[in-house]
Amino acid sequence: xxxxxxxxxxxxxxxxxxxxxxxxxxxxxxxxxxxxxxxxxxxxxxxxxxxxxxxxxxxxxxxxxxxxxxxxxxxxxxxxxxxxxxxxxxxxxxxxxxxxxxxxxxxxxxxxxxxxxxxxxxxxxxxxxxxxxxxxxxxxxxxxxxxxxxxxxxxxxxxxxxxxxxxxxxxxxxxxxxxxxxxxxxxxxxxxxxxxxxxxxxxxxxxxxxxxxxxxxxxxxxxxxxxxxxxxxxxxxxxxxxxxxxxxxxxxxxxxxxxxxxxxxxxxxxx
Numbered sequence: 001x002x003x004x005x006x007x008x009x010x011x012x013x014x015x016x017x018x019x020x021x022x023x024x025x026x027x028x029x030x031x032x033x034x035x036x037x038x039x040x041x042x043x044x045x046x047x048x049x050x051x052x053x054x055x056x057x058x059x060x061x062x063x064x065x066x067x068x069x070x071x072x073x074x075x076x077x078x079x080x081x082x083x084x085x086x087x088x089x090x091x092x093x094x095x096x097x098x099x100x101x102x103x104x105x106x107x108x109x110x111x112x113x114x115x116x117x118x119x120x121x122x123x124x125x126x127x128x129x130x131x132x133x134x135x136x137x138x139x140x141x142x143x144x145x146x147x148x149x150x151x152x153x154x155x156x157x158x159x160x161x162x163x164x165x166x167x168x169x170x171x172x173x174x175x176x177x178x179x180x181x182x183x184x185x186x187x188x189x190x191x192x193x194x195x196x197x198x199x200x201x202x203x204x205x206x207x208x209x210x211x212x213x214x215x216x217x218x219x220x221x222x223x224x225x226x227x228x229x230x231x232x233x234x235x236x237x238x239x240x241x242x243x244x245x246x247x248x249x250x251x252x253x254x255x256x257x258x259x260x261x262x263x264x265x266x267x268x269x270x271x
Contacts, residue, residue, distance in 0.1 A: 034242040035062045039074040041088035043210045044259070044267050045229065048111065049087070051262075052255050059245040078232060079103045085243060087111070090227040092142055092167060104235040109247045110228025112259050113268040114205040116146040117220035118154070122199060126154060126218045132180045133199040138188035145169040146227065147202035154219050156181055167226075205266050217265070228270050 040046050040063075049063055056063060066077070069088035075097050078086045091107050098105055123129050135156075137147035148169045152159045158176040163169035171183055184198065191203050192211045200218065208215065221227070231250070233243055249255060256269035 033057070033060055033062050035064055036084045036242055036246060037064050037066050037082075039067055039069055039077060039083045039086040039088065040065045041206065042068050043206050044112065044114070044263060045087045047262070048250065048255065048259060051258055052249050055249045055252065055254065056246065059249060061242055061245050061249070063246070075103065075105055075232070076101075079105055079234065081234075084237070084240075085231055085233045085246070087229065087231055089230065089232065090142075091230055092226060094230065094232060096142075105232050106235045106238050107230040107232055108238050108243055109251060110230050110270045111247075111250045112270060113221070113225050113228045115221035115225060115268060116143065116150055116202060116204060116227075117208075117266075118150060118200055118202050118218045119195075119208065119215045120200045120218055121195060121215050123218065124216050126200075129199055129218075132182060134182045134184060134197070135200045135202065136184045136186050136191050136195070136198040137202040138191065138204070139170075139185035140188060141168065142227075143188060143204060144185065146221065148173070150202065150219060150221060151181075151183075155179065205263075209263070209266060220265075 038049070040049055046065060046068070049065070053063065066083055069086065074083070074086040074088055075094070077083050079101075085108075091110070094105060094107060097103065118126070118135075120129070135151070137151075138144055145163070145168050148157065148159055148171070149164070151157050152164070156177070156179045157174045158178055159169055160173045160175050163173035171185060186194070188203060188207060191198075191201050192207060192213060195201050195213075195215075205220075231243070231247055233240070237243055251271060253271070256271045259267055259269040
């Protein structure tokens with residue numbers, strides 16, 4: 001009788017595991033290696049994952065990248081179980097899409113910060129920039145706020161107290177121009193191709209890295225920015241041992257030091 005009960009339990013367990021596999025859950029191979037499927041941006045996220053791969057393998061984890069996040073479906077596919085995790089965004093953005101779509105995605109940990117920076121091909125220091133400097137900045141929600149906040153912190157403009165506390169701003173929230181400048185709101189992807197038109201330009205680090213251009217960093221967000229790039233999964237999987245091992249390796253001294261040395265301040269480790 002006991003054998004029958006054990007047999008039935010074994011069948012049920014097998015069916016349960018098969019069901020989880022169909023839904024995109026992580027699975028272990030015969031050699032005990034757990035495969036995690038991720039949606040991962042190319043730069044610097046995939047480069048970080050690639051560097052960490054040997055250490056992850058020692059922990060019994062293999063990461064397979066399904067695709068990068070260029071189709072804007074990374075969160076939907078993670079929520080639907082097509083991916084075990086994603087790595088391409090910061091928490092304020094995740095919070096906004098969770099609220100908009102009713103998802104239960106969570107940040108497990110921040111790994112690195114891609115600071116919004118002020119760049120210039122023409123000048124090496126902000127003090128060298130001319131009066132009435134033309135400055136390009138991204139026109140999309142969070143990044144425009146970050147750009148304006150950086151200009152606020154560098155003494156170019158004064159933003160309203162409300163916009164500073166709400167983490168949301170556009171040029172209409174400027175209450176005073178402390179220095180004479182002309183701000184040009186433009187799609188973030190168009191800033192680099194048209195950068196010759198501006199004295200200074202504000203953009204995300206990853207776009208500058210992906211473009212391969214050589215330019216000067218004149219100012220950037222501090223390392224304690226709330227916009228650390230995070231490992232994201234469904235709420236019910238935040239404590240999954242495989243996800244926790246992934247985070248453990250990415251936050252290890254070895255990987256964090258590699259980020260610091262590899263990107264020379266263009267990407268900042270969180271530790």
